[in-house]
Amino acid sequence: MLKLMKYELRKQAFSKLIIIIIAALGEAVFFSGLLLDKHDTMGLAIGLLTIFTMGAMFFIAFESIITYYNDLKQKQSYMLFLTPHTPYTIVGAKVLSSGIQIILSGLVFGLIFAVDGAALLAKYSSINEIKDFLHELLSVQFHIDVDGKLLVLAVLALLISWISTITLAYLSITLSTTFLANKRGKALISFIIFLILEYIFSKISDIVTSMPAIPQGPDFTIIISIVLYTVLTAITYLATAWMLDKKVSV
Template sequence: MFNLLKYEFIKKYKLISITLISALVLNLYLLTRGIAGSSSFLLLFPLVLSVLYVSDVIRTYSDDLNKKSGYMLFMTPNSGYKIIMSKLAAAVIEGIGMLFIYFLFILINGAFIIYQTRRYVDINEVMNDINTLLSGNIGINLGHVFVFLFAVLVFVIGFIVTVYTAMTIRKSIFSEIKFGGFLSFIIFIGLNWALTYVSGEFYSIVSPEYNSFVNVTTVSASELLVIMFPVIAVSIIQSIILTLCSGYLLEKKINL
């Protein structure tokens, strides 16, 4: 499986390098625009990066299913479970890497904003200063940001796995059916509806606790994690189940 992971990142390293260099150059440019430029980068960067991330992860799997490179991959002595799990592991590692990089950008831009407002920065107190800045402006701290971004990553990976499953169904069960692509799209919609429904049921069960934390300024980062845990757990369980289903289809039903 390690070799499969290495293969995934070998295919991605150019895109990852270009993205990181472009982000760094853009951030340096926006720093010259003052606090407004730095704040704009912190708001827009995760949105743009998320779109690129999801698009790249889905496109890579689609290419493996539909192009000659995929034929060579599936002809290797690896089970379908290993292949799909390596792709999911690569997506998780890439996503965690994105969170780490964004955290570094928060530190850099936070230090810059603090310097612009105070004209000095104590390197040893940067994180405390950023927490103070966030608490004073919008009532949160870095812990809240991390929990929120972690939850978003879990939900995005859940969405990606759902797409993987729909694509795998199209290439296996519906490979010989005229409207297989349309049917797999219907299944994709159905899966998302079902998962949304289950998450909603979990939400309704714990809604009294949610309602007791209407004001986010009264919620600590650990409390926020506890509040979001049910829907995060549903998304993780969903990802595991759908990954196993995709692995089975790749192992037994794939039609290249």
């Protein structure tokens, strides 16, 4: 599986290099504004980096989905599924490589914003006062104690939910190329199935997290969400590999 994962990572390496270069340029602009005490430059850099982070995370997930789609559509890539490797190994390598890319990207962007925030707090003491005020406001008015643990859990839940979305897309694409292969409008049907499954899962998540037996609180809610997203990822991975095993592998 490690060789397959390396193969998947190499296929998408160039786009990650571009993302790193753009993020580095954004950081250069931010720190130039910080050193020259230009608030507009710093604000612009942070704003653009925030937008770029969201766009980059979306692109990483989208690229993983498109790569999988092309592997099933293009003859040269399709041959990968006719190798001695089982579909469970091949799809597992794709899921793991996608997960690694998303988690590492999330960690890198998180580190970037942490460094930027620390630099701002070190230079401008007034920001520290604003931070303390917001922390107290959230604690008193909304009973939310924002600490490092909660932020880490929230980011982890977001990243795992993104991975589950990718595996759900894998499932929909596989469905359109296997059991729906001879159906008219199979792409549209699989996309509708994807949306329906996303909606159903979001409702299940809401029901589970609001059950009286479940401990209440932001941290418990996030932990339960992480577990649910992990289960969804496992189910969609197994279903995808099973369909490929039945319809594609030899």
